Amino acid sequence: MAYKSVKGTKDLLPQDTLAWQHVEQVIRTVMESYRYGEIRTPIFEETAVFARGIGEETDIVGKEMYTFVDKGGSSLTLRPEMTAPVIRSYIQHSMGEQSSLNKLYYIGPMFRQERPQAGRFRQFHQFGFECIGQQAPECDAEIIAIAASIYQRLGISYSLKLNSVGDPFCRPRYKEALQDFLRGVYDHLSPESQRRTDTNPMRVLDSKDERDQVATANAPVILDYLSDESRAHFDRTCALLDELGISYTLDPRLVRGLDYYTMTAFEFVSTDLGSQDALGGGGRYDGLVEQLGGKHTPAVGFAAGMERLLIVMEKNGYVFPSSAPSVYLVGMDDASRAWAFRSAIDLRTKGIATELDYAGRSLKAQMREANKLACTFVAIVGESEMAAGQAQVKDMRKGTQESVEFSRLADYFTKDTENAF
């Protein structure tokens, strides 16, 4: 029987991981410049972390989580997202007591039992960052600026949608107005949205069902209901984005139904992605730390899919850096093969990527292999080279060849910037 990776999961092979490592490196460089520290939490958590942290009413908790009971009888869940684990960890380690502002980022796999389709997987990867401790609009604008900067560096064009979901003081008034409106168009709504009219009316606005979109075209918008505080926060966030030259469109349908979400909500979308067009999104969640058992702490964050980012980069013909220069050592008899084995280890210790033959192949076959592996240099050693203590070094890019003493090989391979490893 031939085993295959589970539906909705993917192997990343060496030819794929080169691109992934490049993207991860760009993310890390940007995060470090904003002085974010990396956090790595376990892949699974107690189920309650997500049920309370994402909300029982959401699709993720309702139907997409990989939840299982372990042998000790605990209900555990493979993480479907990272904000709840990050906040769980923030509370557990009393980070708020050590610093009034904690800036954390992550890159890693997430798990959701969704119907697999283009751009939607069951194990996928997210990068994201959370700024915990302050409510200043500067934090919101900065979170958006970081995401924009990463996309820009990776050559991804995007559009940014922005909204405010208000706060627990103004939202009830809006919800009431929205519910009144939805009851008026009730017969035109999808059954799911009819149900949500009572339970979570704001979610009706981001329904993908065309019936709902038509019926709610003239629904009241939350921006008209913001409290003075939320309005001032939103205006200042917009002004900061304007100053930074980050363009956005206001999207009153960008809503989150849960009470712990507050003020800023945003999403980056790409036209290169088809129906699953969300690159990433985020917003402010001033009520979540409290929801998970900590002290009231304002926070804002962002999460994005890695696979979708790579899909867009490949579509755009992004030129990923090729692998570092490398050396292939060719031995032709027992003595020179033994030399090749010793020297390969010596060169690798000096940081030079080195290949050699383990199969006793002929000179010709080794040269073919070096070519196939796209090695930058080939050093050939036979009986006479062993006697002279020199290798014949071929520069595969230039097609030139010269003799180089064994003791000078490492220097030779790294001698100028062109050869630099």
Ligand code: AMP
């Ligand atoms: P969310 O946590 O649902 O807001 O998702 C944040 C981002 O993660 C999305 O914008 C996508 O880029 C990505 N994402 C979410 N779910 C999946 C999935 N099943 N497969 C691939 N990427 C996903």
